[in-house]
Amino acid sequence: MRFTDEHLQLRRTVHQFVEQHINPHVDAWEQAGAFPAHEVFRHAGKLGLLGVNKPEAYGGMGLDYSYQMVVTEELGGCRCGSIPMALGVQTDMATPALARWGSDELRREFLAPAIAGEAVAAIAVSEASGGSDVAAIKTTARKDGGDYVINGSKMWITNAAQADWLCLLVNTSDGAPHANKTLVVVPTALPGVQIGPKIDKLGMRASDTCPVFFEEVRVPQRHRIGEEGTGFMMQMVQFQEERLCGAVGTVRGMDRLIDQTIDYCKERHTFGQPLIANQVVHFRMAELKTEVEALRSLCYRAVEDHVAGGDVTMLASMAKLKAGRLAREVSDACLQYWGGMGYTWENPAARSYRDSRLLSIGAGADEIMLGIISKLMGILPGKKKR
């Protein structure tokens, strides 16, 4: 990965944004269990950070995905996982399909405000009956005149409490599960859309995650993204940037936690010497730094291939798998060396331990990543037909 002056300038802009508009408030937002998404997104939008790789016609910068990667990596400087996740939903999860396949009218109405930071978006795929098996979702949209009428529910929807619109995956026919799905943009203010109560989570405390219910919700059919029946395919493509974003987003945070832990272990003395002087401790820190560098390289390689137009399903799945596992390893190992302090709620290792646990579950659990990698390796046994 060769970074240009533009990449470096963008990195500085994100760094300033994080230090000015996010980090001073993180503790309060984590404690309140919420953050002001519209305010934060407006600041990000003004700086151009919500549309770095989106078309200029809708207010984006029209740059390639390596620039978006720089934004994601630098947002890892936030002192919590919640805000980068909320911003990542906007840039890498709820809008890629709309940007790529949405009609001009739909992109003017929904993508442009999302890029400007005037609207908050959410991606609504998972359901209570199962999130890993996307093909098995049950929410339906039937045609009635010029509308779709939507019934069903979604679960675990990030940004839902503050979202202006959802990128919603629904079944538009009874056909084969990979060919009966459609992505539809659904404004949350429509009659029949109900946002459920915020879910009390282990981590990502400042991020709002809610169920969403749909009862006879009427949406014009022109809100459909692309062709009817292609939603599953589009979501699988959209997942690649979601997974790259998840992986890249962990790297800086892990670096920071390792550095903070090293500083603490230099100050903290046991048995007459600093903790860091114990070989088991400094070797562990060296080992973790090495692993983080390996992950960074894997992420950069995947992004380079993505920018070159290659299919990065394999590398993005590997990066996501590795990032989820390494984030758990780093936070657990670092927490250990903070001793009792590591077991307190506000401790950085404790927050990282709670927040990072999500990465092995959300956006496709580790086992789903292993399934994809196995399939692409040609070693996944085929399902027997009944």
Ligand SMILES: Cc1cc2nc3c(=O)[nH]c(=O)nc-3n(C[C@H](O)[C@H](O)[C@H](O)COP(=O)(O)OP(=O)(O)OC[C@H]3O[C@@H](n4cnc5c(N)ncnc54)[C@H](O)[C@@H]3O)c2cc1C
């Ligand atoms: C904080 C948070 C935010 C989220 N945000 C969003 C969002 O914005 N939008 C959205 O659509 N979804 C969101 N999700 C949902 C998330 O993507 C799902 O939780 C995830 O896909 C797993 O689905 P599930 O919880 O239904 O687990 P299940 O599908 O029930 O799976 C449970 C566990 O079983 C294992 N497993 C599953 N399948 C297999 C298999 N084939 N082989 C072996 N093991 C397997 C995995 O370990 C998995 O964790 C969010 C979840 C959380 C917790």
